[in-house]
Amino acid sequence: MNFVFRNGVLKYVAANYFRSQCTATKLNAPSNRIVHTSSTSYDLMEFFDDKKNWNETNIKVGRAWKLDELRIKSNTDLHKLWYVLLKERNMLYTMEHECKEKVRLFPNPERIDKVQESMKNIETVVRERNIAYYQLETGETGERPVEEVVNLFGLPEKYEKSEYMVPKFMNTKWVKPYLEHGLINSIAVKKFYRLYKEKLHNESRKARNRDYNHVQQLLKRFPDMDLEKLREQYPNVDIEKAMRTKKARGHYFPKY
Amino acid sequence: MSTRWYPIYQRGNPQLRVFLPNFWMKLVHPPPKQLPNTVHFHCSMEMTKYDIRNYLEKIYNVPVIDVRTKIILGKFRKDLGKGYVVKDDDIKYAYVTLPKDTKFVFPDIFEKSKDADEEHLKSLEEAKKTFKNYIHRNKSRPDVPSWFSI
Known part of the structure; x- marks a missing residue:
């Protein structure tokens, strides 16, 4: 991950791409490109939809981003798009909550699904690139290692390894109960x-x-x-x- | 090294960077009596106070003075139809204080919504009309189900 976005910092830079109803706008196609030159208002009002959509009962949006469209994007573009989608999702969650509070129908709830699908696809693409990079550099996938272990019930289980502050043998809190109850000895x-x-x-x-x-x-x-x-x-x-x-x-x- | 997997931070290591944060926050309606520079949020359960501050400052560019959080236990209730016990999800609340001079008023989203009664009446009229049509069409064949003809 660190290598893919080596120059990335947690900073929202995609402000001048597009806002609401942007799920399907293409970044690269010059005709479709929407560039706001005016400064975008970073504001708490970004948690709400456009004012003109407030009383609408039907809000039309495009489809979600597809994997193939995302694969041809650069890392920077994906990084920007991620934040656009993140804001969009927050906005939709906020509006949905407000509608629920006021006992109204939330118009076009499938917008949330579309944003979520797009975000999932971005993650998939980033992951693909990460794996490719690691395999080139180190010969491994760089994915989280998985180990076959015997779990507390004596059944085989796939354990996803993670980092610990203390090595296993020193971790008495873990070792003692595991040896007493966990292994097939019990x-x-x-x-x-x-x-x-x-x-x-x-x-x-x-x-x-x-x-x-x-x-x-x-x-x-x-x-x-x-x-x-x-x-x-x-x-x-x-x-x-x-x-x-x-x-x-x-x-x-x-x-x- | 997946997108959602970060190494444990140990002293002296470089600062951890989050490149694709998956946290969500939603701005919710505050209770009636609330200072104008306080904003109420619901957020992802994993978010810490620092996360919330960074999230708002870096992504939304909103200056934050103070963040307080609390987790509210979801209610246990009986399912209406079946009677089994259901637990609602826990919610993490975040109370964010903005600088003294700023003022945030939660917008009234449904302020000038179209007259709801009028719309309801309209749809009712429509339903009445179709039902009348249906009755008229099936005058001579009372037992025929509605799906039989167009």
């Missing part, structure tokens, strides 16, 4: 794990029996069925065995 965990495995086993056994019975019934009702298809659909069932059972024999004279 009787309670062992019992739980045994019952859990039994449950899983029962489920798979029931599924197997169900399939077997179902195949028998199918064979009874459709004796000339395509066996290859059947085998494909129920790979775990022994079809030859199912054909020989009593259940699979229909109410007709058997062909010997």
